Amino acid sequence: MFDPSRRKLIKAAALFPLVSSFARMAEAASSPSAASAQATFTLQPGQPGRAISETLTGLSYETLQLSNPAFFSADNHALVTLFQRLNPRGVLRIGGNTSDYTVWSEYRGALPTEKFGKIGPQHVFMLHPQSLHNLAGFLRATGWKLVFGVNLKIGVPEMGLQLARAVQEIVGDHLMAVQIGNEANDFEKDYAAFDHAWMPYAKVIRAAGIPIAGPDTGANTDWVIDYAKRHGAENVFLSRHYYRDGAPNGSIPNLLATDTDFLAEVEQIMRVADPAHLPFRLSEANSYYSGGRDGVSNAFASALWGADFSLALAQRGVAGINFHGGTLQSVEASLGHGADTSATSADLSARRDAVTSRYSAIAGDVALGFQPRPLFYGLRLAQQFAGAQTLPGSFDSGGANVTAYGALRDGKVQVALINKDAARHATVTVGGLRGFAGGQLMRLSAPSLDSRHDIVLEGIDGAVAGRAIGVDAQGSCQVALPRGSAAYLTFDRSA
Numbered sequence: 001m002f003d004p005s006r007r008k009l010i011k012a013a014a015l016f017p018l019v020s021s022f023a024r025m026a027e028a029a030s031s032p033s034a035a036s037a038q039a040t041f042t043l044q045p046g047q048p049g050r051a052i053s054e055t056l057t058g059l060s061y062e063t064l065q066l067s068n069p070a071f072f073s074a075d076n077h078a079l080v081t082l083f084q085r086l087n088p089r090g091v092l093r094i095g096g097n098t099s100d101y102t103v104w105s106e107y108r109g110a111l112p113t114e115k116f117g118k119i120g121p122q123h124v125f126m127l128h129p130q131s132l133h134n135l136a137g138f139l140r141a142t143g144w145k146l147v148f149g150v151n152l153k154i155g156v157p158e159m160g161l162q163l164a165r166a167v168q169e170i171v172g173d174h175l176m177a178v179q180i181g182n183e184a185n186d187f188e189k190d191y192a193a194f195d196h197a198w199m200p201y202a203k204v205i206r207a208a209g210i211p212i213a214g215p216d217t218g219a220n221t222d223w224v225i226d227y228a229k230r231h232g233a234e235n236v237f238l239s240r241h242y243y244r245d246g247a248p249n250g251s252i253p254n255l256l257a258t259d260t261d262f263l264a265e266v267e268q269i270m271r272v273a274d275p276a277h278l279p280f281r282l283s284e285a286n287s288y289y290s291g292g293r294d295g296v297s298n299a300f301a302s303a304l305w306g307a308d309f310s311l312a313l314a315q316r317g318v319a320g321i322n323f324h325g326g327t328l329q330s331v332e333a334s335l336g337h338g339a340d341t342s343a344t345s346a347d348l349s350a351r352r353d354a355v356t357s358r359y360s361a362i363a364g365d366v367a368l369g370f371q372p373r374p375l376f377y378g379l380r381l382a383q384q385f386a387g388a389q390t391l392p393g394s395f396d397s398g399g400a401n402v403t404a405y406g407a408l409r410d411g412k413v414q415v416a417l418i419n420k421d422a423a424r425h426a427t428v429t430v431g432g433l434r435g436f437a438g439g440q441l442m443r444l445s446a447p448s449l450d451s452r453h454d455i456v457l458e459g460i461d462g463a464v465a466g467r468a469i470g471v472d473a474q475g476s477c478q479v480a481l482p483r484g485s486a487a488y489l490t491f492d493r494s495a
Contacts, residue, residue: 036425037398039481041406041415043432048389048408053279053319055145056386057310057379058091059083059361060284060322062330063149064098064121066131070366071327074137078370082362083142085461086376087383091176092139093283093322095149095216097334099182102127102151104163114154120186120336127163132170139174146174147283147322149216150201152181157200164210177213177236178205179283185220194223195230206234213237216283221265224280228272237319238273239283247358250293252301252449256401256420263312270317279319286324287375291331292359298373300446300455300484301420302359306378307444307486308418311405314382315390323379325360332357343368349453374446377457381416381444381488384460388414393432400424402481413439415489419481422449426481430489434475439491441479442466449484460488 065071072092074080083090101114101121105128116122139146148167150160164178180201181194188194194215205212213236215227224240232238242262244255266280273280287297287305296302310321325331332339343351352364352371361379364370388407395404401421407414413436417428442459443466459466469489471477479487 036427037400037402037421039396039398039400039402039404039426039428041393041395041404041417041428041430043391043393043406043413043415043430045391045408045413045432045436047392049392050317050390052314052385052388052390052407054089054386055087055091055320056314057087057383058093058320058322059086060093060095060324061326062096062098062334063094063102063127064125064330064333065326066094066127066135067125067330068366069131069134072131072138073134074141076138076366078364079362080138080141082370082372082376083144086361086379087386088143090142090144091147091320091322092144093147093149094135095147095179095182096284096324097121097182098125098330099149100151100153101125103154104159104166105129106166107159107162109156109158111156111159112154118336121334122336123333129166129170132167136171136174139171144174145176146171147176147179147213149179149182152184152197152201153187155197157204160201161204161208164205165208168210175211177211179214179216179239180205180212182216183218183241184215185218185223191220191223191226202231202234211236213239213281213283215239217241221268224269225272228269228276228278232272232276232278235278237279237281238269239281240269241284242282243285243289244287245289247288247290247293250288250296252296252299253422255287255296255301255305256422258308258312263316266313266316266318274317280317281319282313282321284324285321286359288359290335291357294358295450297359297375298353298452299449300374300451301449303374303378303444303446303455304418304420304484304486306375307381307416308403308420310379310382311385311416312403314385315405323361323375325357325362327365328355328357330357353452374452374455377444377455377461380457380460381486384488385414385416398426400426402426402428404428411493413491415491416486417479417481417489418486419483421483423483425483428479428481429476430479431474431476433471433477433491435494436471436475436491437494438468438470439489440466441469442488444486444488445482446484
């Protein structure tokens with residue numbers, strides 16, 4: 001781990017982020033030299049490290065989203081296209097709070113009466129086969145895999161088995177794994193109680209030849225480690241969730257300040273996962289829980305956060321991140337709230353936003369159509385590194401809230417530079433490129449950190465082309481990095 005509060009050279013064996021705290025950023029911004037920080041990023045292209053998973057960026061939705069079979073359907077062409085743009089080999093997770101209040105319509109056994117608290121879903125959701133058949137068509141159309149959650153809270157393993165078996169039979173090879181329960185830390189007193197409730201489900205589901213993963217807990221790294229030690233050999237991957245904080249505490253400065261405590265927890269998990277060759281995924285994640293913070297989770301700041309967060313986790317070996325979202329109605333119902341989805345604006349984009357949860361990377365519904373949110377563009381940038389190998393190097397942020405990442409793919413160097421600083425521009429000297437010719441520079445930008453629209457991702461989405469960038473005789477180049485923006489660079493080997 002590096003110390004983000006000090007300006008110094010950093011050496012590590014993977015991608016290289018360096019961040020400054022917002023307190024330091026504010027101090028630097030008030031100095032006479034605050035206009036532009038001078039940063040350096042020196043790569044070592046001859047020493048590639050970890051492979052970054054092709055499933056790095058994925059999405060997560062509530063099971064309740066399946067209440068409209070037309071949502072996840074091969075006929076929903078606009079949503080299919082956006083999924084393919086985000087990641088042609090992505091993973092869709094269906095679960096969330098409503099998964100533990102979902103009843104399989106074809107189950108004929110006796111069911112206990114589910115108890116509803118003040119927080120969380122207030123109704124049982126009846127899942128019908130047609131929704132699964134449409135979901136299977138959607139997965140075939142997008143090329144995505146599926147992680148599906150079954151109801152643990154109700155305590156009926158036989159229903160869990162029947163639903164898991166139906167998912168496997170209908171979805172086929174697109175099923176990656178079934179998870180048992182969602183954030184059971186909210187209703188089981190400790191890991192031992194969870195394990196006791198989980199085991200009867202796992203026994204029958206595994207016996208049916210259905211792949212499982214877990215524990216799909218909330219912010220309980222100790223649960224993940226215990227689970228790995230007890231059940232790792234029987235699992236497709238390990239999983240937990242992540243949110244920066246609760247929605248009432250959300251702000252742009254808070255979001256763009258790196259959560260070093262969580263990165264340390266990820267490293268703890270990887271020390272267990274790596275020796276077992278067991279992938280670790282964030283099966284549900286986003287900026288702020290309780291549906292996200294308006295003006296933050298749906299603003300351009302979330303794009304910079306999403307790109308940086310994804311690459312920081314890829315550095316540490318995380319195989320994938322499923323960013324939670326969906327319609328406002330589905331997410332609010334998962335929290336026990338009603339949702340006013342009336343959208344009267346004459347602007348179609350505004351109406352799509354109004355019916356969508358605040359942190360969703362994709363806005364819209366079946367009636368109104370769909371459009372990318374700012375977070376979508378940040379995830380698109382991060383996904384450019386999927387399938388590449390991380391590169392070691394050294395980085396000096398120059399005191400600004402800037403991060404830098406490097407990777408190697410097919411002999412080509414890739415670099416991401418992310419300026420999360422609200423006050424300071426940066427000039428980054430990228431070195432270690434002897435033997436490489438010039439390449440392409442593409443930028444991720446918006447009018448401001450709180451912009452909700454007019455996001456530009458050059459070269460990747462095709463609307464605006466990138467531009468050529470040269471490498472000097474010393475094997476370096478300089479990149480101007482305006483505050484609140486990111487850059488993606490590629491360099492080819494010299495002929």
